[in-house]
Amino acid sequence: MATRNDKRETYYESIIKQGYSRRDFMKFATYIAAYMGVETSMIGQVVKSLETTYRVPVIWEHFQECTCCSESFIRSDHPIVADIILDKISLDYTLTLMAASGHQAEKAKHDTMEKYKGEYILCVEGSVPLGADGNYCCIAGRSAKDILVEAAAGAKAIIAWGSCATNGCVQAAYPNPTEATPIHKIIKDKPIIRVPGCPPIGEVMAGIIIHMVTFGKLPELDRMGRPKAFYAKRVHDSCYRRPYYDAGLFVESFDDENAKKGYCLYKVGCRGPMTYNSCGTIRWNNGVSFPIQSGHGCIGCSEENFWDNGPFYERLTSLHGFGIESSADTIGKVAAGALAGGIAAHAIAANVSKRKELRLRTKGGKENEKKLDL
Amino acid sequence: MITKNFKRVYVWELPVRIFHWVNVLCIIVLGATGFIIADPPAIMSGAEASESYWFGTVRYIHFGTAYVFFFNMLMRIYWSFVGNRFASWRQLFPFTRKALENAVHVTKVDVLLQNEKKFDLTNVSVGHNSVAAFSYLVLFFLALVQVFTGFGLYADNAGWWLPKLFGWVPQFLGGDFITRTIHHIVTWLFIFFTLVHVYLVFYHDWLEGRGEVSSMFGGYKFVRDERLKHDEPEEAPKKEEGSVTEHC
Numbered sequence: 001m002a003t004r005n006d007k008r009e010t011y012y013e014s015i016i017k018q019g020y021s022r023r024d025f026m027k028f029a030t031y032i033a034a035y036m037g038v039e040t041s042m043i044g045q046v047v048k049s050l051e052t053t054y055r056v057p058v059i060w061e062h063f064q065e066c067t068c069c070s071e072s073f074i075r076s077d078h079p080i081v082a083d084i085i086l087d088k089i090s091l092d093y094t095l096t097l098m099a100a101s102g103h104q105a106e107k108a109k110h111d112t113m114e115k116y117k118g119e120y121i122l123c124v125e126g127s128v129p130l131g132a133d134g135n136y137c138c139i140a141g142r143s144a145k146d147i148l149v150e151a152a153a154g155a156k157a158i159i160a161w162g163s164c165a166t167n168g169c170v171q172a173a174y175p176n177p178t179e180a181t182p183i184h185k186i187i188k189d190k191p192i193i194r195v196p197g198c199p200p201i202g203e204v205m206a207g208i209i210i211h212m213v214t215f216g217k218l219p220e221l222d223r224m225g226r227p228k229a230f231y232a233k234r235v236h237d238s239c240y241r242r243p244y245y246d247a248g249l250f251v252e253s254f255d256d257e258n259a260k261k262g263y264c265l266y267k268v269g270c271r272g273p274m275t276y277n278s279c280g281t282i283r284w285n286n287g288v289s290f291p292i293q294s295g296h297g298c299i300g301c302s303e304e305n306f307w308d309n310g311p312f313y314e315r316l317t318s319l320h321g322f323g324i325e326s327s328a329d330t331i332g333k334v335a336a337g338a339l340a341g342g343i344a345a346h347a348i349a350a351n352v353s354k355r356k357e358l359r360l361r362t363k364g365g366k367e368n369e370k371k372l373d374l
Numbered sequence: 375m376i377t378k379n380f381k382r383v384y385v386w387e388l389p390v391r392i393f394h395w396v397n398v399l400c401i402i403v404l405g406a407t408g409f410i411i412a413d414p415p416a417i418m419s420g421a422e423a424s425e426s427y428w429f430g431t432v433r434y435i436h437f438g439t440a441y442v443f444f445f446n447m448l449m450r451i452y453w454s455f456v457g458n459r460f461a462s463w464r465q466l467f468p469f470t471r472k473a474l475e476n477a478v479h480v481t482k483v484d485v486l487l488q489n490e491k492k493f494d495l496t497n498v499s500v501g502h503n504s505v506a507a508f509s510y511l512v513l514f515f516l517a518l519v520q521v522f523t524g525f526g527l528y529a530d531n532a533g534w535w536l537p538k539l540f541g542w543v544p545q546f547l548g549g550d551f552i553t554r555t556i557h558h559i560v561t562w563l564f565i566f567f568t569l570v571h572v573y574l575v576f577y578h579d580w581l582e583g584r585g586e587v588s589s590m591f592g593g594y595k596f597v598r599d600e601r602l603k604h605d606e607p608e609e610a611p612k613k614e615e616g617s618v619t620e621h622c
Contacts, residue, residue, distance in 0.1 A: 223545040234550070237531060248429030252416050267414065274550035303549045315413060328555065329413075332562035339566055343573045346487070353487040354581055361583055364377040 011213065012051040025050070035207040035282070036219070037229030049214035056213045057112050057120040059151055060094035063144040064137045064171050064180055065126030068199040069162040070096045075285070076202030094123075095139070106140055113154050121212060122155035122190075124148065124183050127164040127171050131179035148186060157191045157218060158183060159208060163301060166194040166225075173307035184225065191218055194225040196277075198301035203282050204230045226276070235298050236272035238280030241265070254295075265292060269313040271300030380596035385501055386589055390461050393450040394590055400443035401564055404520075407436040408561050440524055447517060460501035466511045468504035477504035484577070498582070500597055506574070513567055516560050523547075523557040 009017070015025050029047045038046070062070075074097075093109040100108055112120060126144075129136035134143030152158060160183040163169035171180035184192050195208060208227055211219045219227040236242065244250070244264040251259040251268050266273070272280075275298050279290040291298055297313070300306040314327075351358065386394070410432050419426055454463035468477060480503045482488045490497075502510065525536075526543030527550060544553040579586035584596040 223542055232530075234530065243423045246430035246433075247419075247423040247426040248414060248417055248432075249419070249423055249426070250414060250416065267416075271551070274554060276550075300551065303551055305548065305551070309551045328558050328562065332559075332565070335562070336565055336569065339569050343569060347573070347577070349487050350577060350581065353489060357489075358581065365583075368377060 008054040010050070010052055010054055014055065015050075032207060032210045035203045036211050037207075046210070046214050049216075053213060053216070056156075057116045058123055058209075059109060059112060059120055059155075060123040060125065061147060061151055062095045062139075063124065063126030063128050063148070063164075064178065065162065065164045067096055067125070069125045069164075069205070070094070072199035072202045073161075073205045074202075076206045109151075113151065117154040119156055120154065121157055121159060121209075122151050123159045123161055124165045125161045127168045127180035127182055128186055129171070129178035130181050131177065136178040145186065148183070152187045152190055155190055157193065157212065158187060159193045159195060159212075160184065161195055161205065162200055163196045163198045163306070166196040167304040169198055169301075170307050173305075192225055193218055193221065193227060196226065196231070196302035196304075198306075200302070201230075201278060201282050201284060204278060230278045230282075231276045231302070233276065233278075233280075234273060235275045235277050235280050235292070236270075238278075239272050239292055240280070241292060259295065262295075265295075265297040267315055268297055269311065269315055270297030271303065271306065271309075271312075272298040275300040275303050275306075277302045379599040380584065381599050381602050382594045383500060383597045383602075384458075384593055385460050385595045386593045387453075387457055387461055388593065389449065389453045390457060391590060391593055393446055393453070396442065396446045397450075400439050400446065401568070403439045404436060404443060405561055405564065407432050407439070408558075411436060412558060437528060440521075440528070443517075444521055444525075447514075447521070465502055465507050466514065468502075468507040468511075473504045473507070477508070480505045484574075495598060495601060498598075500595060500601075509567065509571070513564075516563055516567070519560050520557060520564075523553045523560070526553055527557065 012025065015028075016022070020028075026047065029050060030043050033040070033043045033046045036046075060070075093105065093112065095105075098105055098108075126137075128134070128144045128148055130145060134145045137144040139147060160166045164171065164180070165183045168176070168180045168182050171178060172182070184194065193208060195205065197204070204227075207229065208219060211227075219229060222228050222231060224231075236245070239245075241262065241264050244262070245266055249258065249261075249263045251263045251265050253259070254268060264270070270292065272292060279298070280292070283290045283293070299312045300309065303309075310327075411429075414429060414432075417428065451463075453461055454466070459465075468474070476497065476499065479497045480499075483490060483497075484503075485505070499506075522540055522543050525532075525540035526547075529537045529539075529541035529543075532538055544550045547553050547556070575586055575590075585592075585594060589595045
């Protein structure tokens with residue numbers, strides 16, 4: 001790890017040097033192009049860029065996180081991802097995987113930052129705690145915020161890995177004691193790719209990195225800064241259980257017959273309908289499965305505030321400030337009842353208060369009725 | 375005892391009435407289907423999933439009705455520029471001095487149920503009173519919230535440019551979850567509005583007896599003769615001494 005070759009190699013050269021055949025390389029290019037969501041006609045371009053582009057140095061910072069993003073990345077399907085992109089070539093600095101330690105490691109990082117100023121990609125895993133002057137997360141004697149600001153200054157672009165870096169994730173859940181802050185709220189002057197998920201899917205992470213190195217620019221992003229190729233559809237809309245939803249066949253509780261039949265998990269709190277991610281198509285662990293396929297609803301881990309958005313096993317949100325158990329419907333029913341009671345009271349009071357007026361009008365009306373000439 | 379003379383006045387034009395009742399139907403259908411979508415009943419069926427589509431149908435009705443609701447609203451906005459004075463958009467902004475005085479009057483007499491010491495005919499609104507007008511402004515705003523959040527949630531699967539225009543809404547609000555929650559809460563606000571609105575219409579019909587309820591069917595309300603300009607000057611309205619018999 002973290003050995004920098006002074007003589008720069010192209011990706012292709014490094015791959016071949018690692019003992020892969022050209023055939024392996026072509027397979028990898030095809031595979032990764034598919035994940036990046038580009039057309040088959042673009043495979044040639046991917047191959048060409050990997051053959052001709054020099055490696056892009058990557059600094060991978062870890063702040064307030066659980067390392068599940070790194071774990072997910074090194075488990076991405078294709079060996080070349082782990083071997084070449086992660087292991088041998090790109091990562092100049094990453095706490096979890098580098099061999100160097102202590103001053104050596106910090107020096108390596110600073111060398112990269114100076115030598116490749118404006119060229120390197122900064123990957124950030126974890127949120128940055130701003131509470132207590134940033135003392136909740138210190139690495140090598142410096143606060144996470146200091147490290148981030150320094151590393152971001154010379155970065156070409158920033159990738160915010162995982163929900164921590166994109167929206168604060170669990171640490172930012174109410175009451176957010178450490179003031180965990182996502183990257184885009186601290187760094188404003190750099191392009192940021194936000195890759196939410198707890199963790200993001202390994203193939204998604206690999207696809208984004210390869211996109212950056214092959215095309216030299218950011219993948220197409222949506223308004224929230226997420227790559228469209230992976231976050232344009234809801235889990236719900238690519239879910240294999242979707243037909244049960246449309247048919248109105250729902251699991252009512254986890255131990256019922258419907259759960260056994262694999263019906264839709266909507267009523268037991270599945271967040272698929274509100275969650276943008278590729279779990280339904282790419283799936284996890286080399287495409288083996290994903291939560292819904294394993295019988296558990298989506299918890300919406302790639303959505304902002306997913307931790308605070310009510311109990312995971314209930315459809316409806318509990319509202320803050322009204323007690324933990326009160327959903328919008330409970331409050332609504334109580335309020336509507338109170339309103340109906342108020343209306344009834346008002347109606348009675350109106351008849352009492354305006355009795356003179358009413359009596360006169362009734363009297364006049366009755367007199368007219370008698371005078372009717374039929 | 376002699377009761378007062380009333381003239382029939384055309385208040386709610388046909389487009390306004392059509393808007394009102396289409397809106398009523400839309401709100402009922404959207405509310406009912408909305409609550410089913412939020413918390414679907416457990417309907418057990420032996421049929422294969424491929425043969426049933428009831429939940430899809432409920433959603434289809436919800437989305438279809440949403441379009442009707444939206445275009446009905448657009449029609450009403452158009453009519454607020456070409457319709458009569460009671461349909462005018464100006465009615466929805468009761469913030470002139472006169473309108474605010476009317477709001478104070480309505481609050482005192484109709485909300486807090488005080489009795490007037492001196493009856494003033496001009497306090498009786500022919501179209502909306504100021505408080506009602508303000509409630510429609512709020513309702514219009516709530517309808518916009520529903521349109522924005524609803525189409526926002528729908529945009530992702532839509533094949534038409536119109537709902538796609540609202541695709542930015544969930545991303546602006548911070549995700550589908552919060553968007554859905556807002557959509558759901560505002561539905562409740564619609565229910566609260568309906569309760570109060572229907573009650574107050576009955577209230578006015580009962581206490582004033584000038585066709586409040588039927589006006590939304592036929593378009594006419596009954597207005598005291600004295601309030602109308604008469605062609606002959608000798609018949610010009612003369613102010614009578616205020617007394618409780620004025621209410622007759």
